Every structure is written in C-alpha cells, then in structure tokens.
Amino acid sequence: xxxxxxxxxxxxxxxxxQDTEFxxxxxxxxxxxxxxxxxxxxxxxxxxxxxxxxxxxxxxYRGTCAFSNKPILSIYxxxxxxxxxxxxxxxxxxxxxxxxxxxxxxxxxxFQQFEELMKEVPYPNLSIINSENSEFNHNIADCKxxxxxxxxxxxxxxxxxxxSMYSSNSxxxxxxxxxxxxxxxxxxANMYKCYYCYNSDSCSDSIxxxxxxxxxxxxxxxxxxxxxxxxxxxxxSKEEFEKKKQEMNLWNYNxxxxxxxxxxxxxxxxxxxxxxxxxxxxxxxxxxxxxNNCENSFNIVGVKNSKNLYEWWRxxxxxxxxxxxxxxxxxxxxxxxFGNSFHILFSEYVFNSSSNLIYCSNMSxxxxxxxxxxxxxxxxxxxxxxxSKxxxxxxxxxxxDYMKTTWEWGEFLPISTSRFAYNETAAQEYYPLDWNWAxxxxxxIENKWIKYKWLNKDYPVNIPPTMPTxxxxxxxVDIKDLSEEYEKQLLNSAIICEASKKPFRFxxxxxxxxxxxxxxxxxxxxxxxxxxxxxxxxxxxxxxxxCDKCEIDMKTTYAPDREEIVYCKACYEKKTY
Numbered sequence: 010x011x012x013x014x015x016x017x018x019x020x021x022x023x024x025x026x027q028d029t030e031f032x033x034x035x036x037x038x039x040x041x042x043x044x045x046x047x048x049x050x051x052x053x054x055x056x057x058x059x060x061x062x063x064x065x066x067x068x069x070y071r072g073t074c075a076f077s078n079k080p081i082l083s084i085y086x087x088x089x090x091x092x093x094x095x096x097x098x099x100x101x102x103x104x105x106x107x108x109x110x111x112x113x114x115x116x117x118x119x120f121q122q123f124e125e126l127m128k129e130v131p132y133p134n135l136s137i138i139n140s141e142n143s144e145f146n147h148n149i150a151d152c153k154x155x156x157x158x159x160x161x162x163x164x165x166x167x168x169x170x171x172x173s174m175y176s177s178n179s180x181x182x183x184x185x186x187x188x189x190x191x192x193x194x195x196x197x198a199n200m201y202k203c204y205y206c207y208n209s210d211s212c213s214d215s216i217x218x219x220x221x222x223x224x225x226x227x228x229x230x231x232x233x234x235x236x237x238x239x240x241x242x243x244x245x246s247k248e249e250f251e252k253k254k255q256e257m258n259l260w261n262y263n264x265x266x267x268x269x270x271x272x273x274x275x276x277x278x279x280x281x282x283x284x285x286x287x288x289x290x291x292x293x294x295x296x297x298x299x300x301n302n303c304e305n306s307f308n309i310v311g312v313k314n315s316k317n318l319y320e321w322w323r324x325x326x327x328x329x330x331x332x333x334x335x336x337x338x339x340x341x342x343x344x345x346x347f348g349n350s351f352h353i354l355f356s357e358y359v360f361n362s363s364s365n366l367i368y369c370s371n372m373s374x375x376x377x378x379x380x381x382x383x384x385x386x387x388x389x390x391x392x393x394x395x396x397s398k399x400x401x402x403x404x405x406x407x408x409x410d411y412m413k414t415t416w417e418w419g420e421f422l423p424i425s426t427s428r429f430a431y432n433e434t435a436a437q438e439y440y441p442l443d444w445n446w447a448x449x450x451x452x453x454i455e456n457k458w459i460k461y462k463w464l465n466k467d468y469p470v471n472i473p474p475t476m477p478t479x480x481x482x483x484x485x486v487d488i489k490d491l492s493e494e495y496e497k498q499l500l501n502s503a504i505i506c507e508a509s510k511k512p513f514r515f516x517x518x519x520x521x522x523x524x525x526x527x528x529x530x531x532x533x534x535x536x537x538x539x540x541x542x543x544x545x546x547x548x549x550x551x552x553x554x555x556c557d558k559c560e561i562d563m564k565t566t567y568a569p570d571r572e573e574i575v576y577c578k579a580c581y582e583k584k585t586y
Contacts, residue, residue, distance in 0.1 A: 010023050010024070010025050010026060011023065011024040011025075011048060012024075013048065013049075013050075015050075015051050015052035015055055016050045016051060017051050017052075017055040018052060018054070018055055020052045020054070020055075021052075022052040022053060024048040024049070028048070028316070028328070029048075031316075031326070031328055031341075032045070032046050032048070032341075033045070034326075034339070035326075035328075035339050035341050035352070035354070037352075037354070037365070037367065039402050039405050039406050039409070040402035040403055040405070040406045042406060044406070044409050044418075046341070046354070046418075046419045047418070047419040049329070049342075049419070050419075050420065053305060053317045053329070054440075054550070056317070056329050056342065056421065057317070057319060057329075057331065057439070057549070058424075058436050058439070058440045059421055059422075059423070059424050059436075060329070060330075060331050060342070060343075060344040060357075060421060061331060061344070061434060061435040061436035061438075061439055061440070062424040062427045062429070062431055062434050062435075062436040062461075063344055063345075063357045063422065063427045063428070063429070063434065064331070064332065064344055064345065064357075064429075064434055064435040064436075065084045065085075065428075065429040065433045065434050065435075066147065066148065066159045066160055066171070066434075066435050067147075067159050067171070067536070067539070068084060068086075068429075068433045069082050069083070069084060069145065069147065069157075070082070070083050070084070070085065070086050070087060070468045071083075071087075071468065072085065072087060072093060072134065074093065074094055074095040074098060074134070075092045075093055075094060075131060076094045076095070076098045076103070076104065076131070077095065077098060079095065081093070081095050081134045082134060082135060082144060082145065083134035083135065084134065084135060084147055084429075085132070085134070085428070085429075086430070086433070086464055086466075086468060087468065088464075088466070089428065089429070090128060091127070091128055091132055091428055092128070092129065092130070092131045092132070093131065093132055093133075093134050094131040094132070094133060094134065095133075095134055096133035096134055096135050096136065096137060099131060099132070099133035099134075099383075100133070100385075104131065106130050106131075106381075106382065106383040106384050106385070106387075106393055107384075107387070107390070107393055107394070107395060109126065109129045109130045109382075109393050110390070110392060110393040110394030110395070111126065111392050111393065111394060112392070112394065113380075113391065113392060113404065113408055115407075115411055118415050118417065119368075119380070119408070119411070119412050119415065119417045120417055120422065120423055120426055122380075122392065123368065123370075123380055123382075123392075123422070123426065124426040126380070126382050126392055126393065127370060127382050127426075127428060130382040130383045130393060131383065132371060132383065132428070133371075135147045136148045136149070137149055137150075138150040138151070139151050140152040140153065140155070141153045141154070142154045142155075143155040143156070143158070145157055145471075146158045146159065146161075147159050147160075148160045148161070149161050149162065149164070150162040150163075151163045152164045152165065152167075153165045153166070154166045154167075154518065155167050155168065155170070156168045156169070156516060156518065156519065157169050157535055158170040158171070158173075159171050159172075160172040160173075160332065161173050161174060162174045162175075163175045163176075164176050164177065165177040165178070166178045166518070166522075167179050167180065167182070168180040168181070168516075168518070168519055168522065169181045169182075169535045169538070169539070170182045170183070170185075171183045171184070171539065172184045172320065172321075172332075173185045173186060173188065174186045174187075175187045176188035176189065177189050177190075178190045178522070178525075179191045179192065179194070180192050180193075180519070180522055181193045181194070181535075181538055181539075181542070182194040182195070182197075183195045183196070183539070183542050183543075184196050184296075184308055184320075185197040185198060185200070186198045186199075187199045187200070188200050188203075189201045189202075190202045190525075190526060191203045191204060191206070192204045192205070192526060192528055193205045193206070193542070194206050194207075195207045195208070195542055195545060195546070196208045196296060196308075196546075197209050197210065197212075198210045198211070199211040199212075200212055200213070201213040201214070202214045202215075202526075203215050203216070203218065204216045204217070204526075204528070205217045205218075205269070205272070206218040206219070206221075207219045207220075207545060208220050208285060208296075209221040209222065209224070210222045210223075211223045212224040212225065212227070213225050213226075214226045215227040215228065215230075216228050216229070216259060217229040217230070217268065217269075217272040218230055218231075218233075219231050219232075219276060220232045220281075220282070221233045221234070221236070222234045222235075223235045223236075224236045224237070224239070225237045226238050226239075226247075226250060227239040227240070228240045228241075228253075228254060228257070228259075229241045229268070229271070229272050229275055230242050231275070231276060231279040232279060232280075232584075232585050234585070234586075238250040240253060240254075241275055242279075260487065260488060260527045260528060260529050261486055261487050261529065262484075262485075262486040262487070262529035262530070262532070263486055265529055276573070277572060277573060277574075278574075279574065280557065280558070280574045280575070280576045280580075280581060280584060281567065281573050281574060281575050281576070281581075282575075282576060282578065282581040283554075283556070283563045283564065283565035283566075283567070283575055283576065283577055283578060283581070284297075284551075284564070284565055284566060284578075285297070286298075286578075287299070289301060289303070290302070291303075292304070292306070293305065293306075293551065293564060294306040294307045294309075294549075294551070295307050295308075295547060295549070295551075295566045296308045296309070297309055297312075298310045298311070299311045300312040300313065300315075301313050301314070302314045302315075303315050303316065303318065304316040304317070305317050305551065306318040306319070307319050307320070307549040308320045308321070309321065309322065310322035310323070311323045311324075312324050312325070312327070313325040313326070314326045315327040315328065315330075316328045316329070317329045317330075318330055318331075318333070319331045319332075319549060320332050320333070320334075321333055321334030321335075322334045322335070323335055323336055323337075324336070324337040324338070324340070325337075325338050326338055326339045326340075327339070327340040327341075328340070328341050328342075329341060329342045329343075329421075330342070330343045330344065330346065331343075331344045331345075331435075332344055332345050332346075333345075333346045333347070334347060335347055335348055335349060336348075336349045337349070337350050337351070337353070338350075338351045338352070339351060339352045339353075340352075340353050340354075341353075341354050341355070342354065342355045342421040343355065343356050343357065343359065344357045344358070345357055345358040345359070345360075346358075346359045346360070347359070347360040347361075348360045348361045348362060349361075349362045350362060350363045350364060350366075351363075351364040351365070352364055352365050352366075353365075353366050353369075354366070354367045354368070355367060355368045355419075355420070355421050355422065356368060356369040356370065356372070357369075357370050357371075357422065358370060358371045358372070359371075359372045359373075360372070360373055361373045361374040362374050363375050363376060364376040364377075365377045365378075366378050366379075366381075367379045367380070367405075368380045368422070369381045369382070369384075370382045370383070370422075371383045372384050372385075373385045373386070374386050375387045375388065375390075376388050377389050377398075377401065378390045378391070379391045379392075379401075379405045379408065380392050380408075381393050389401040391404055391405060391408070424436075424461060424462075425461070425462070427462065429462070430462040430463050430464035431461045431462055431463055432463055432464055433464055438540070438543050439549065442461070467511065469503075469511075469512060471514055472503045472512050472513075472514060476501070476502065476503045476512075477501070477502045477503070478502060478503045478504070478505050478512060479498075479499070479502045479503070479504050479505065480504075480505050480507075481504050481505055481506055481507040481532035481533070482507055482532065484504070484530045484532055485530065486529065487529060488523050488524055488527055488528060488529050488530060489527070491520070491523075491524060491530075496520055499515050499520065499530075500514075500515060500516075500517060500520070502514075504532075504534075506532070506533050506534040506537055507532045507533060508533045508534075508537045509533075509534060509536070509537050511534060511536075512534075513534035513535065513536075515530070547566035547567060548566060548568075549566070550566065551564045551565065551566060552564070552565055552566070552567065552568050552569055553569070554567060554568075554569045554575060556575070556576055556577035556580055557574050557575055557576060558576050558577070558580035558584075559577065559579075559580050561577050563577045563578075
C-alpha cells in the first residue's frame with residue numbers, strides 16, 4: 010500500500026494493492042504497449058470536486074442557437090464562450106463534428122489543446138430525450154409535462170425533481186423513485202401522498218417521516234415499520250389520529266414552518282443508524298443498496314466491485330466516477346456515463362454504447378477515440394480527426410508519451426478547463442466556495458497553478474425585467490384562499506424569495522399541484538429549496554465515531570461533533586426490530 014499526500018489539499022490518502030490491480034486491468038494497451046495509468050495525485054475528495062466542477066445540472070439561461078440564430082434555453086451562460094446548438098439540431102445530420110478535426114501540436118500542453126477544441130465544436134443546449142412538453146429541464150429522458158427537473162427519467166407531471174425516476178404528480182424530490190402525489194421527498198421509494206419524508210420506503214398518507222417503511226397515516230415519525238396512526242412514534246386510534254391531524258392544520262404556512270422545526274428537534278431525540286447499507290455485502294459508504302464489494306461509495310444501487318462511486322445504479326468495476334448508470338463496465342475518473350458503455354477513461358458525458366474512449370467529451374455510440382468532442386457513431390479519431398486503426402494507435406501512443414512528460418497523463422480534466430463556472434456546477438453543492446475564496450483559489454496539478462472560474466451575474470431565465478413583483482412574505486398562508494383572481498395575479502408576477510431576495514415564478518400547473526395536494530405556497534425559490542434539501546443529507550465522508558449505545562468504534566457519515574444520537578448497526582437493529 011502506498012500512502013500519498015494530495016497535491017491540492019495536502020490530505021494523506023492510500024493507494025492500495027487492490028487499486029494497483031484495478032489500474033493495471035484498466036490501463037489501455039495501444040499499439041501492443043500497455044500504457045500504465047499512474048496512481049492519482051489528488052485525494053478522493055479533491056478528485057470528486059474536480060469531476061463535479063464539470064456538471065451544470067441546474068442552471069438555465071436564455072441564449073441563441075449558433076446554427077439557426079433562434080432563441081433557446083441552455084445550460085450555458087451568455088458569457089460562456091462556447092458554441093451552442095439547439096439539441097434537435099445537434100442530433101441532426103445538418104453538421105458534422107469531424108469538420109472540426111485538428112492535428113495534435115507537440116509544442117503545447119494537451120489540456121490547452123483540448124480546451125480549444127471544446128470551444129470550437131458545438132455542444133447541445135440541453136439533454137432532453139424522448140420527452141413531451143418538458144422544455145424547461147435538463148438531462149431528462151422519457152418524461153412528460155415536467156418543469157425544472159434535472160437528471161431524471163420516466164417522470165410525468167412532476168416539478169423541481171433531481172436525480173429521480175418513475176414518479177408522477179410530485180414536486181421537490183431528490184434521489185427518489187416511484188413517488189406519486191407527494192412533495193418534499195429525499196432518498197425515498199414507493200411513496201404515495203407523502204410530504205416531507207426522508208430515507209423512507211413504501212409509505213402512504215404520511216407527513217414528516219424519516220427511516221420509515223410500510224407506514225400509513227403517520228405524522229412526525231422516525232424508524233417505524235408497518236405502523237399506522239402514529240404521531241411522534243406514539244400510536245393513536247383512527248379517530249384520535251384524524252382529530253389531532255385536523256387540529257394541527259399542517260397546510261397553513263405558518264403552522265407548517267413551526268412543525269418543520271418541531272420535527273427537526275424530534276429527530277435529535279432519536280437514535281440514528283451509523284450508515285444506510287441494505288442488502289449489500291462488503292461495502293462501506295452510505296445509502297448503498299443491493300451492491301457488493303464497494304468502498305467509499307454513496308447513493309448507489311446494484312453496483313459491484315467499485316470504489317469512490319457517487320450516484321446511481323447497475324454498474325461494475327468502476328472507480329472515481331459520478332452520475333454513472335445503466336450497465337457500465339470498467340470506468341475510471343469519469344462523470345456522466347450512461348447506456349451500456351465500456352472502458353471509459355478520464356471522460357465526461359459519454360452515452361449510447363460507447364467503448365474504449367480516453368479523454369473525451371459529449372460522445373455517443375463511439376469507440377476507440379482519444380481527445381474527441383461531440384462525436385456520434387465514430388471510431389479511431391483523435392481531436393475529431395479520423396485515422397486508420399494503425400495510424401490511430403501509433404499517434405495515440407506518441408501523445409500519451411508526450412503527456413507523461415507534461416504530467417497530464419492520468420489526470421482528469423482540470424477545473425480550470427471546465428465549460429462552466431464553479432458556482433454553476435454540482436461542485437458548489439458538495440464543496441461550496443464563495444467568490445472571495447474562489448477568486449484567489451488555485452487548482453494545483455503538478456507545478457501548475459490555475460484559477461477557478463466564477464460567474465458573478467444572474468440571468469433570470471423566465472422573468473421579464475418589467476414584470477411586477479410580490480414579496481414572498483405577502484403570499485396567502487393557506488392554499489384554500491387561492492382565488493381565481495389571486496391566481497391570475499401570481500401568474501403575472503415575480504415572487505421575491507424570502508431567503509435569497511431573488512425573483513422566481515409560479516406556473517399554472519404548479520399552482521394546480523399545490524391546490525390538489527393542499528400544500529401552502531412556497532416562499533423560497535426552487536434553488537433555495539433544493540439547497541436546503543441538500544443540507545439535510547449527511548456529507549459523503551466517513552468519520553470515526555463511537556456508538557452512543559455500546560461505545561464500539563464505527564464508521565459513520567455523522568461527524569463526531571454532531572449532536573444526533575448515533576448507533577452502530579447492531580444496536581440500531583436491536584432497538585428497531
């Protein structure tokens with residue numbers, strides 16, 4: 010085992026014999042020579058931060074298609090400097106990414122040349138696949154009537170959802186599946202008519218749940234199974250329960266805020282499980298389901314033989330990857346790999362059965378490509394220029410040898426070359442910085458000091474500058490008071506968020522949703538609500554801590570200085586079952 014110091018933050022980390030074995034397996038053989046990938050120079054956290062800086066999952070802007078000059082929505086800000094096509098044009102045969110092919114220049118660093126190519130080759134404004142009436146979204150597939158949803162598939166009549174699937178008639182959900190007629194859900198599955206629930210499964214007609222399963226008509230409960238008519242983990246008769254629920258008047262906005270605080274305080278009295286690992290063997294991390302042999306991994310389902318994996322499902326033999334799902338094999342240092350792809354190295358956004366790609370961006374159904382951008386159905390290309398198989402392997406071997414001399418081989422794409430400003434990306438959610446810090450910050454990779462990008466300007470995507478405004482604290486407190494006239498006023502006004510003081514808008518379908526589910530109008534923008542939802546998650550980091558019951562040493566995502574009561578797996582299950 011090799012112990013190393015991170016070249017960005019200085020933290021010590023280990024590169025084990027198992028890591029060496031994986032790197033040996035995944036290192037490409039080109040022109041009959043194995044090009045060994047060196048051990049990483051950054052710790053797992055800094056590698057994760059670097060990858061997340063390439064993902065703009067939630068920011069939308071108004072722009073113009075560089076091909077047709079027609080107005081479009083886009084994940085690229087007006088000042089990004091990239092050539093953006095409407096995604097329908099991008100997928101068409103009206104242009105060819107091979108027209109941007111260039112030769113490798115051995116007098117310039119590789120990352121510089123790749124950044125130049127990215128600024129030449131068009132990118133799609135959004136990723137919307139097989140979806141209907143769902144234009145204000147990104148990274149969605151098979152969705153219908155959705156609004157401001159990001160990283161989802163198979164949603165219908167759903168709003169403000171992130172990284173969720175197979176859900177309908179719901180809003181404000183994160184990393185959840187099979188959710189129906191529900192609101193404010195995180196890490197949940199198979200939920201019906203539930204509100205403000207976290208890490209719960211197969212519940213219905215309930216409000217404020219955490220770590221509950223198969224519960225019905227429960228309010229403010231934690232760690233229950235097969236429970237019915239419970240409030241704060243105490244059972245009532247059906248008549249008593251309904252009476253108390255009516256008295257609580259939870260859908261009055263002021264009452265709701267008080268009960269949110271009450272629920273938080275209630276959770277501090279309950280013993281929490283150190284980590285959530287279900288039906289899995291030889292795994293450590295958190296929120297791991299149906300997986301085997303996974304290390305330091307978080308929010309994964311159906312994963313095998315992987316390490317430092319963050320989010321999603323059905324992959325095998327993957328290390329250091331984020332947002333990877335659907336039968337992917339042998340992936341190293343990538344983000345956004347989908348759809349049965351194989352042997353992808355140091356790349357971002359690869360999909361549709363691609364294979365043997367190294368340092369590529371935005372690739373579909375392509376294989377044996379090196380340093381390419383935006384190719385579809387191509388093979389044996391370097392910097393978007395096509396070669397014969399023999400010439401491809403000879404040139405790639407020379408480029409890799411050159412990259413070894415510039416310390417670029419084996420490094421993921423630097424933060425400084427990302428197409429997005431740091432505060433536009435998922436990195437800001439998990440590793441938040443402020444402008445003063447980022448303005449001075451540097452990304453250190455082998456003797457190179459590079460500043461972060463930062464976007465200091467807001468671009469409201471759907472609010473005309475002359476639109477009248479309503480302060481959020483002036484909104485009605487009960488959705489039952491939403492008259493037809495007041496609804497019309499809301500739809501023609503911008504609401505000033507009570508937290509960020511930035512404007513946001515309601516849509517007609519959104520207001521209909523609140524009325525249908527009897528939910529009081531939110532007074533914070535969807536971005537603020539999303540960030541508050543993210544703060545409820547534990548960090549993706551394991552700490553050493555003692556069980557608050559038996560005092561055994563354990564690994565947990567609850568830091569030692571957190572005030573929650575935390576039990577080891579054995580003590581928690583003994584208490585619960």
